[in-house]
Amino acid sequence: MVEFKFKQTAPWLGMGQKIDTEYSADARAKLRALMIFVDFPNCRACDAEAPYNGTTYYKEILAEDGLRAMAAVSDGRIDLTIDCADGWYTMPKDDAEYKMERVITYEIHAAYIADACDVCADDYDLDDYDIFYVVPVKGSAVPYSPTLVSRKYPVCGQRNKSGLCVTFGADMHFRKGLLLAHETGHILGLPDYYSYQCERGGDFAKCGGWSLMGLIEGFAPDWFLYDKWRLGFVPDERVEVLDGIGEFEVKLAFADEDEGKTLVLIPAEETRAYAVEVRMASGLDEKLAKYGGRGIILYEMDGTRSGGYDCLNVIPKAGSEEFYGKLNARECREFVLDGESVSHGGVTVTLEGETAKITIERE
Numbered sequence: 001m002v003e004f005k006f007k008q009t010a011p012w013l014g015m016g017q018k019i020d021t022e023y024s025a026d027a028r029a030k031l032r033a034l035m036i037f038v039d040f041p042n043c044r045a046c047d048a049e050a051p052y053n054g055t056t057y058y059k060e061i062l063a064e065d066g067l068r069a070m071a072a073v074s075d076g077r078i079d080l081t082i083d084c085a086d087g088w089y090t091m092p093k094d095d096a097e098y099k100m101e102r103v104i105t106y107e108i109h110a111a112y113i114a115d116a117c118d119v120c121a122d123d124y125d126l127d128d129y130d131i132f133y134v135v136p137v138k139g140s141a142v143p144y145s146p147t148l149v150s151r152k153y154p155v156c157g158q159r160n161k162s163g164l165c166v167t168f169g170a171d172m173h174f175r176k177g178l179l180l181a182h183e184t185g186h187i188l189g190l191p192d193y194y195s196y197q198c199e200r201g202g203d204f205a206k207c208g209g210w211s212l213m214g215l216i217e218g219f220a221p222d223w224f225l226y227d228k229w230r231l232g233f234v235p236d237e238r239v240e241v242l243d244g245i246g247e248f249e250v251k252l253a254f255a256d257e258d259e260g261k262t263l264v265l266i267p268a269e270e271t272r273a274y275a276v277e278v279r280m281a282s283g284l285d286e287k288l289a290k291y292g293g294r295g296i297i298l299y300e301m302d303g304t305r306s307g308g309y310d311c312l313n314v315i316p317k318a319g320s321e322e323f324y325g326k327l328n329a330r331e332c333r334e335f336v337l338d339g340e341s342v343s344h345g346g347v348t349v350t351l352e353g354e355t356a357k358i359t360i361e362r363e
Contacts (some may be wrong), residue, residue, distance in 0.1 A: 002236045004265050005243060012306035013149065013191035015273075017230050022152045024189035025130050025164055026272040035063055035084040042094040050089045052138040059084050062135060064169065065177025072284050073181050073212070073223040077233045080184075082133070089119040100169065105345055106147075109146055110154040110155045112167060117160035125160070131187055132162040135172070137195060142169040145179060147186040147308050155191035160216075170334070178216050184273035185213050191307020206313045208327035208334055210343040212284075212298065213307075215329045219291070222284040224299070224312075225263040230315045238262045248358045252278050254294055266347055266360060271303035274347050276356055279335065292337040294352050300344065315341040 001017075003313050008016030013024075025031055025107040037055045039045040042345070054172040063082045070078050091098075098112045117126060117133040126132055135305045136142045145168045148155060154163030166183040175182075186192075193207035193214035209218030228234045253260035264276040276298050281289035287293075298315045305311040316323040318341045320333040327334065336342045341350040 002239050002241055002265075004241050004273075005267045006265070006301070006303060007270050008245075008303040009271055010304055010306040010311065011310075013186065013189060014306050015191070015226075015303055015311050017269050019189035019230060021189070023163075024149055024151060025187050026235070027074075027188045029130075030039050030079045031081070031130045032128070033080065033082045033083050033133055034120075034124055034126065035059070035133040035135060036089055036116065036124075037087070037135045037137070038089050038091050038116060038119065039137040039166065040091050040093070040095040040140055043050040043137060043140045044090070045088045048137055048139060049319055052281060055084065055087065056288050058135050061135070061176040062172060066180030067177070067349065069177040069181035069212075072185060073185070073228070074231070074233045075228065076251075083129075085120065085123070086095075086156075088137070089116075090161060091115050091119060095136070098142070099168070100142045100144075104146060106170050107359050109167065113148060113155045113162060114157040116165075116167070117155070117157035117162055121157070121159035126162050129162075130164060131184070132165040134167045136164065136168065138170070138173065142167070144169040144171055145183055147183045148187070149186050150290070159168060172314045175216050178212050178221060179299060185223070185227075188231055190223070190231075192312055193312050194308070195225065195310055196308035204329035205326050206208040206310050207329075208314050210299075210314055210327040210334070218329055219287040219332060220285045222279075224275070225300070226265070229263055234263060239265065241265045241267070242360060243267055245362055248360070250276075250356045250358065252296070252351075252354050252356055254280055260354065264356060264358065266358070268345060268347070270334075273301045273303075274345065275299055276349050276358065288332075288335065291332045291335045292347045295335045295340075296342075296349065296356060297334050297336065298342045298347070298349050315342050315344045 148165040151163040154161040194203045207214030212221035251260040264272040281293040300313040316333045348359040350357045
């Protein structure tokens with residue numbers, strides 16, 4: 001592993017180079033998931049309209065589309081299979097009794113997961129699986145899709161248990177496989193990049209439209225290369241660490257066959273660092289064609305902050321500095337094209353052809 005002097009002190013999912021696999025799944029391992037489909041005594045699948053009364057629809061939008069999304073964000077390197085139940089399992093309580101609202105407590109979530117564990121216990125032993133996906137019938141009172149990341153301390157039902165569980169909600173119907181990739185990102189140890197506590201409309205003021213761990217339907221939803229690297233999806237030979245002050249030139253690789261680096265890491269303080277990464281209009285990031293197609297971004301990482309509390313900050317390029325910390329996820333002011341620059345915190349990066357010219361000073 002490349003030596004990168006950057007420390008996470010935040011207690012929860014954050015920016016640390018080493019993922020805590022005591023709690024999270026190991027992205028480098030062969031992972032097996034189970035997906036079950038649940039309805040409720042007051043909201044039965046048999047009463048839903050087609051195609052929502054069968055399981056095929058949910059398999060297509062989540063399992064199949066989700067595996068495609070996971071292949072994209074991992075550059076084809078993740079080894080994940082999803083076994084899907086054939087039919088429906090009925091939860092013991094009406095949907096509203098679970099109180100699965102937008103913001104829930106651990107206890108509320110655990111109670112729902114425990115019942116989901118038990119309703120499929122006759123058919124499945126969850127100890128045989130790394131990840132547990134629970135999918136409710138359309139029309140049920142489960143609006144969003146929280147995730148449990150607690151491999152070390154699983155939620156236990158009477159007959160089954162799970163510590164890595166995604167409980168999908170109504171947002172699955174429009175986010176589809178990208179939602180599975182977002183929630184599975186948490187399972188693998190990645191944080192949220194949108195803000196939990198902010199003024200109305202400021203959820204994505206720090207991450208903009210970059211990474212589906214921020215805005216799932218953003219203009220560039222592919223995972224940050226730093227995240228891919230720490231999960232094992234970017235090889236070390238594509239990474240450069242600049243530890244010191246001065247002027248540096250780094251040859252970049254904009255295609256798989258090119259020689260050069262795709263990710264440059266710059267330690268600033270013990271718990272603060274910057275990353276420069278290559279981005280192109282391809283795959284999940286095809287919408288970047290609208291903004292120039294090929295370039296770089298600079299972002300700041302804060303090891304003292306957990307996910308949802310501004311642990312990552314994408315820096316607007318020169319000429320748009322007034323938008324620092326005020327990004328608009330529907331507009332792109334951060335994509336640095338050939339001949340342009342970006343600067344923050346004593347780090348200045350200029351893209352010249354396939355070379356990143358980087359000046360590092362200490363503030």
